[in-house]
Amino acid sequence: MGNVVRVGLLGCGTVGEAFAELLVERLAAVEDVTGIPLALTRIAVRDPGKPRSAGIAAELFTGDPYDVVKAEDIDIVVELIGGVTPARELILTALEAGKPVVTANKELVAAAGPELYAAADRGGVDFFFEAAAVAAVPILRPIRESLAGEEITRVAGIVNGTTNYILTRMMGENLAFDEVLAAAQELGYAEPDPTADVTGADAASKLAILSSLAFNQSVAADDVPREGIVDLDRVDFELAAQFGYVIKLLAVADRFPAEDGGPGQVGVQVFPALVERDHPLATVRGSFNAVFVNTDAAGELMFYGRGAGPRPSASSILGDVIAAADHLQRGTHRKVPVGAPAAIRPTEDLAYSFYIRTEVVEAPGVLSEVTGVFGRHGVSIQQVDQDGSESQARVVFVTFPATERALNGALDELRLLGHVRSIGRVLRIYK
Amino acid sequence: MGNVVRVGLLGCGTVGEAFAELLVERLAAVEDVTGIPLALTRIAVRDPGKPRSAGIAAELFTGDPYDVVKAEDIDIVVELIGGVTPARELILTALEAGKPVVTANKELVAAAGPELYAAADRGGVDFFFEAAAVAAVPILRPIRESLAGEEITRVAGIVNGTTNYILTRMMGENLAFDEVLAAAQELGYAEPDPTADVTGADAASKLAILSSLAFNQSVAADDVPREGIVDLDRVDFELAAQFGYVIKLLAVADRFPAEDGGPGQVGVQVFPALVERDHPLATVRGSFNAVFVNTDAAGELMFYGRGAGPRPSASSILGDVIAAADHLQRGTHRKVPVGAPAAIRPTEDLAYSFYIRTEVVEAPGVLSEVTGVFGRHGVSIQQVDQDGSESQARVVFVTFPATERALNGALDELRLLGHVRSIGRVLRIYK
Numbered sequence: 001m002g003n004v005v006r007v008g009l010l011g012c013g014t015v016g017e018a019f020a021e022l023l024v025e026r027l028a029a030v031e032d033v034t035g036i037p038l039a040l041t042r043i044a045v046r047d048p049g050k051p052r053s054a055g056i057a058a059e060l061f062t063g064d065p066y067d068v069v070k071a072e073d074i075d076i077v078v079e080l081i082g083g084v085t086p087a088r089e090l091i092l093t094a095l096e097a098g099k100p101v102v103t104a105n106k107e108l109v110a111a112a113g114p115e116l117y118a119a120a121d122r123g124g125v126d127f128f129f130e131a132a133a134v135a136a137v138p139i140l141r142p143i144r145e146s147l148a149g150e151e152i153t154r155v156a157g158i159v160n161g162t163t164n165y166i167l168t169r170m171m172g173e174n175l176a177f178d179e180v181l182a183a184a185q186e187l188g189y190a191e192p193d194p195t196a197d198v199t200g201a202d203a204a205s206k207l208a209i210l211s212s213l214a215f216n217q218s219v220a221a222d223d224v225p226r227e228g229i230v231d232l233d234r235v236d237f238e239l240a241a242q243f244g245y246v247i248k249l250l251a252v253a254d255r256f257p258a259e260d261g262g263p264g265q266v267g268v269q270v271f272p273a274l275v276e277r278d279h280p281l282a283t284v285r286g287s288f289n290a291v292f293v294n295t296d297a298a299g300e301l302m303f304y305g306r307g308a309g310p311r312p313s314a315s316s317i318l319g320d321v322i323a324a325a326d327h328l329q330r331g332t333h334r335k336v337p338v339g340a341p342a343a344i345r346p347t348e349d350l351a352y353s354f355y356i357r358t359e360v361v362e363a364p365g366v367l368s369e370v371t372g373v374f375g376r377h378g379v380s381i382q383q384v385d386q387d388g389s390e391s392q393a394r395v396v397f398v399t400f401p402a403t404e405r406a407l408n409g410a411l412d413e414l415r416l417l418g419h420v421r422s423i424g425r426v427l428r429i430y431k
Numbered sequence: 432m433g434n435v436v437r438v439g440l441l442g443c444g445t446v447g448e449a450f451a452e453l454l455v456e457r458l459a460a461v462e463d464v465t466g467i468p469l470a471l472t473r474i475a476v477r478d479p480g481k482p483r484s485a486g487i488a489a490e491l492f493t494g495d496p497y498d499v500v501k502a503e504d505i506d507i508v509v510e511l512i513g514g515v516t517p518a519r520e521l522i523l524t525a526l527e528a529g530k531p532v533v534t535a536n537k538e539l540v541a542a543a544g545p546e547l548y549a550a551a552d553r554g555g556v557d558f559f560f561e562a563a564a565v566a567a568v569p570i571l572r573p574i575r576e577s578l579a580g581e582e583i584t585r586v587a588g589i590v591n592g593t594t595n596y597i598l599t600r601m602m603g604e605n606l607a608f609d610e611v612l613a614a615a616q617e618l619g620y621a622e623p624d625p626t627a628d629v630t631g632a633d634a635a636s637k638l639a640i641l642s643s644l645a646f647n648q649s650v651a652a653d654d655v656p657r658e659g660i661v662d663l664d665r666v667d668f669e670l671a672a673q674f675g676y677v678i679k680l681l682a683v684a685d686r687f688p689a690e691d692g693g694p695g696q697v698g699v700q701v702f703p704a705l706v707e708r709d710h711p712l713a714t715v716r717g718s719f720n721a722v723f724v725n726t727d728a729a730g731e732l733m734f735y736g737r738g739a740g741p742r743p744s745a746s747s748i749l750g751d752v753i754a755a756a757d758h759l760q761r762g763t764h765r766k767v768p769v770g771a772p773a774a775i776r777p778t779e780d781l782a783y784s785f786y787i788r789t790e791v792v793e794a795p796g797v798l799s800e801v802t803g804v805f806g807r808h809g810v811s812i813q814q815v816d817q818d819g820s821e822s823q824a825r826v827v828f829v830t831f832p833a834t835e836r837a838l839n840g841a842l843d844e845l846r847l848l849g850h851v852r853s854i855g856r857v858l859r860i861y862k
Contacts, residue, residue, distance in 0.1 A: 022580075022728055030580050033647055033768055130577065136729035138577035145576075146561065146569035149453075149461050149749035216464055280735065283711045290733075297453055297746035298567035302721075304711065304733035315728035318580035330763045337464055 005325040006041040008074035010065050010090055011081035012052065015104060015131075016043070018310035019080060019317050021055045026318065036325045044068045069094040076324050078317060079103040088112055095119040095127060100324040100333065104131035104313050110205035110221035113212060117336040126333045128320035133209050134159055134289050136312030137305035138319065143213050144334070147295060152214040154294035156252040156430075159206040161287035161308040162190045162197040163229050163249040167272070168285045171237050171246050177230065189287060200226030200270040203251045211253035211268055214293065217342035219253070219268055225347050226270035236357065236425050239396055243355075243385070245274035246282045250430055256345060265345035273430040274355050281430070348405035353382065353431070356397045356407075357424035358414070362388070366419045367395070373417070377410035378402060392421065398429065436756040437472040439505035441496050441521055442512035443483065446535060446562075447474070449741030450511060450748050452486045457749065467756045475499045500525040507755050509748060510534040519543055526550040526558060531755040531764065535562035535744050541636035541652035544643060548767040557764045559751035564640050565590055565720050567743030568736040569750065574644050575765070578726060583645040585725035587683040587861075590637040592718035592739035593621045593628040594660050594680040598703075599716045602668050602677050608661065620718060631657030631701040634682045642684035642699055645724065648773035650684070650699055656778050657701035667788065667856050670827055674786075674816070676705035677713045681861055687776060696776040704861040705786050712861070779836035784813065784862070787828045787838075788855035789845070793819070797850045798826070804848070808841035809833060823852065829860065 007023065009016060023040050031037045040060065048061035065081075068074055069090050077094040079101060081087045087108050094101050096119060103109065109116065109132045120127035130140045143152070158164050162184065169180045181198070184190035196202045204224035211219045229249050240247050251270045258264035275282045280302060284290040289307025294300050306312035327333050360366055371381050374397070383398040399407070407426070414420050438454065440447060454471050462468045471491065479492040499505055500521050508525040510532060512518045518539050525532050527550060534540065540547065540563045551558035561571045574583070589595050593615065600611045612629070615621035627633045635655035642650045660680050671678050682701045689695035706713045711733060715721040720738025725731050737743035758764050791797055802812050805828070814829035830838070838857070845851050 026580050026582075029582070034579050137732060138573035141577050142569035142573060145754055146572050146747070146750040148465050148753045149457050150746055151457075151460070278714055280711065280714045283709055283714050288731075295746065297742045297749075299737045299740075299743055300719075300735075301568060302733070302735035304731075304735065306730045309730075311728045312730055315581055315726065316577070318728075319577040322579045323576055330761070332761045332763060 004037045004039050005328060006039050006073055006075045007321060008041055008068035008071060008077050009043040010068055010077065010079045010087070012043050012045045013080065014310045015313045016080040017053050017056070019078065019314040021053055022311065022314040022318055023321070024055055030322060034322055034326065036322060036329065038321065038325060041074055042068050042071065065090050066093070069099065070097055074099060075328060076321060077101045078321060079105060080317070081105070082107065084108050084111060091116060092119050095123040095125060098123050098125055100126040100128070100328060102128045102317055102320040102324060104129070104317055106132035106202070106205045106209060110208040113209065114218050114338045117338045120333070121335050124333060126324045126327055127336060128324055129209070130320050131313045131316035133206055134291055134303070134305070134307045135309065136316050137289060137291070137303050137307065138316070139210070139291055139303045140213055142303070143293065147293070147298070150298060151296040152255070152293060153296065154252070154254050155207070155210045155214045155291060156250060157291035157302070158248055158281060158284050158289050159251045159291060159307060160197055160203045160249060161289055161306070162194065163203070164284065164289065165189045165287045166198070167229060167247055167249060170232070170234070171241070174234060174237065176234055177232060198230050199228035200249065203249060203270045207251035207253055207268055207270060210291065211266060212339065214253070215255045215266055215339065215342065216337050217263055217266055217339040219266060219342045219344075223342070223344050224268045224270060227272060229272050232272055233425060236427065239357065240274050243398070244277050245429070246277055247272055247427070248275050248281055248284070252430070254350070263340070263343070266342040267345040267347075267350045269347055269350065271428055273428045275430050348408070349403055351401045351403045353401050353429040354399045354407055355427045355429055356399070356411070358395050358397070359421040359424065360393055360395050361419045361421060362391050362393045363419060369417065369419065370395070370414060373413050374399070374410045377413070378406045379410050435468045435470050436759060437470050437504055437506045438752060439472055439499035439502060439508050440474040441499055441508065441510045441518070443474050443476045444511065445741040446744045447511040448484050448487070450509065450745040452484055453742065453745040453749055454752070455486055461753060465753055465757065467753060467760065469752065469756060472505055473499050473502065496521050497524070500530065501528055505530060506759060507752060508532045509752060510536060511748070512536070513538065515539050515542060522547060523550050526554040526556060529554050529556055531557040531559070531759060533559045533748055533751040533755060535560070535748055537563040537633070537636045537640060541639040544640065545649050545769045548769045551764070552766050555764060557755045557758055558767060559755055560640070561751050562744045562747035564637055565722060565734070565736070565738045566740065567747050568720060568722070568734050568738065569747070570641070570722055570734045571644055573734070574724065578724070578729070581729060582727040583686070583724060584727065585683070585685050586638070586641045586645045586722060587681060588722035588733070589679055589712060589715050589720050590682045590722060590738060591628055591634045591680060592720055592737070593625065594634070595715065595720065596620045596718045597629070598660060598678055598680060601663070601665070602672070605665060605668065607665055608663060629661050630659040631680065634680060634701045638682035638684055638699055638701060641722065642697060643770065645684070646686045646697055646770065646773065647768050648694055648697055648770040650697060650773045650775075654773070654775050655699045655701060658703060660703050663703055664856060667858065670788065671705050674705075674829070675708050676860070677708055678703055678858070679706045679712055679715070681712075683861070685781070694771070694774070697773040698776040698781045700778055700781065702859055704859045706861050779839070780834055782832045782834045784832050784860040785830045785838055786858045786860055787830070787842070789826050789828070790852040790855065791824055791826050792850045792852060793822050793824045794850060800848065800850065801826070801845060804844050805830070805841045808844070809837045810841050
């Protein structure tokens with residue numbers, strides 16, 4: 001049908017190589033189904049002489065990325081270098097040269113999204129980044145297109161495969177964090193430096209991207225407070241199981257519109273949480289991810305699939321490349337709406353049910369004293385579970401929804417009580 | 432930005448009314464986010480004088496549907512009459528007049544899809560029907576666009592809310608089918624005539640639509656063999672629970688490519704099945720739906736949400752209307768690929784693990800006799816559970832995957848054995 005659409009690739013690491021292989025493998029099938037003839041025309045890498053996958057022709061490689069982003073014979077640029085520098089500069093150059101760009105670079109999009117969207121719009125071309133959100137899971141396109149007429153009120157879910165793999169094994173096999181992390185690293189499920197995953201930073205980047213598009217407001221990764229999974233204790237997994245929960249690392253974004261209908265505030269947070277065992281998120285195991293999108297009219301939607309991995313990411317990138325090629329041939333593009341920066345609601349003002357593990361000295365009236373403190377701070381107790389005998393007991397409280405501010409007030413006062421030996425882990429409960 | 436895009440509606444039943452209200456409610460927000468000014472211009476109904484929702488202006492109503500599908504002042508037609516006649520004729524007229532059409536009519540699309548796709552292509556306009564698949568759940572757009580470069584191998588899931596509601600309650604509360612159906616009808620979760628739902632016909636229509644788009648082959652509703660949930664017995668729910676399963680009505684489509692890479696065969700089926708309790712489909716409760724899409728590169732994806740209901744359907748229709756309006760303004764449209772009719776693999780050749788409930792006369796050697804029969808037909812037994820004492824026992828067999836043909840051969844021979852009193856329910860096990 002149309003002219004051949006020539007794809008230039010920046011970077012050929014594990015994801016880049018998987019994409020190049022998938023593209024070559026699917027050229028005929030894509031043309032067959034969509035009528036669009038694609039070609040893989042050039043690949044810029046640091047070392048063009050390095051041996052590469054047999055499926056990719058050696059003459060495609062170049063050492064100069066500007067041979068891709070400024071080249072006359074490249075129609076679409078796929079950026080898979082990762083990181084902010086030099087990816088940002090290269091993408092801006094391509095967009096300014098009127099070339100659509102597809103990227104999987106969540107760090108960059110979460111840090112500099114609005115700048116890139118504006119450059120794409122100036123260039124009159126597409127800037128697509130489905131793989132930067134939840135890798136293989138189509139979620140940005142449904143949010144931007146299928147739900148374009150919707151009022152999205154919440155985006156929440158499991159968006160990091162490494163931590164979900166670790167938590168699934170800690171939960172299922174009663175193992176400690178360090179043991180599972182070491183095993184995950186050996187199997188390639190966790191990076192040698194797992195910091196971005198286990199601290200929640202990676203999830204925060206993805207949440208920034210998802211919430212920006214869902215709420216049409218601009219949320220940056222730095223806006224997202226995060227708690228990681230590094231200091232989770234085995235005892236909390238046991239207690240969670242006993243109460244019918246599993247522990248998951250969640251990324252949660254809520255929109256709180258102003259009473260006058262204005263944009264209001266956005267609550268964004270990454271944290272480990274208790275999730276009821278029969279909640280759909282509880283069955284998301286291993287390296288799988290799942291994101292709930294709550295909307296006014298459609299209600300609750302969930303998107304589930306592989307949130308990491310070279311080939312799943314490549315699948316998502318190929319979908320974006322086909323969409324960009326289709327738009328190129330029709331002389332059109334889809335603008336990413338750049339929302340104004342969101343007003344972030346302080347985490348202290350966000351309300352959850354809480355799980356609170358404490359050690360108390362057993363004595364008559366202690367429980368009533370402790371629950372009295374909660375009550376004075378407006379925190380209602382839904383469940384109390386006391387374990388232990390003699391003089392010391394572990395008491396777990398589960399609260400009704402309360403703000404973190406109210407809870408912290410109660411906990412500060414509890415710490416002053418002589419009968420309260422220690423306040424251990426506090427975890428949010430996600431419903 | 433562009434000109435106002437004038438929407439004409441056919442039908443104002445529960446879904447039509449919900450759509451008209453949602454559209455009017457969202458006009459400003461849609462223009463704000465997408466730059467597209469929409470208007471609700473006319474609504475064709477059988478009785479224009481009938482009192483309607485306060486949110487819809489009385490002067491919009493007409494008794495003549497051709498006042499919509501042929502009118503100069505209508506840019507997009509939304510068909511929500513349902514059924515084949517006169518919807519088919521009206522849609523064809525609109526498409527031939529160069530008006531894009533959005534519909535939620537699964538019966539029509541599953542019966543006459545290729546004819547409508549061809550008419551849309553001749554008219555150079557969009558024909559969208561996201562709400563005809565799984566109502567609120569965006570799945571056709573992700574399949575058609577995000578997964579355009581993918582090889583989809585399976586589409587499977589829960590696509591009927593009424594039966595899932597009934598099965599969830601039968602499973603959870605140990606109630607009989609008739610009791611739950613009556614309650615569901617009272618609550619409006621089941622139609623006064625529930626035939627299309629409980630026989631699996633509705634699910635078969637949706638599976639025809641999903642598999643046609645996923646496999647790029649044409650599957651009609653009549654191609655889909657279906658078993659309903661009418662004759663499910665309480666004892667099977669109890670036994671399922673005992674073995675760690677729940678019972679769900681599933682729609683399953685598999686692609687079996689030919690060895691030479693040709694289209695090969697498609698296996699399509701609707702049936703009640705045992706699903707392991709911690710499988711993500713097991714947590715899909717009440718009127719929710721969920722569809723797994725298995726692909727070569729992305730792996731396993733799942734889409735979850737409300738598969739029925741006026742407002743969820745309206746959300747999905749509005750998404751399609753916005754996409755069609757966007758294409759109209761850009762002078763483009765997206766062709767539905769019309770695949771050749773699929774070769775349907777006979778159900779006898781599809782392989783599953785089976786659950787088989789039998790009554791046998793207890794005697795030495797009976798179990799070995801029965802398992803011997805299974806073995807001779809190539810059906811391997813994974814689990815045997817015998818309950819009862821004295822002379823008669825209920826024995827449940829769980830097999831390894833075997834074709835229905837092999838299983839039926841074994842069951843036919845078992846029926847001839849004197850010690851086998853009866854063969855009760857046989858259910859597939861979905862993994």
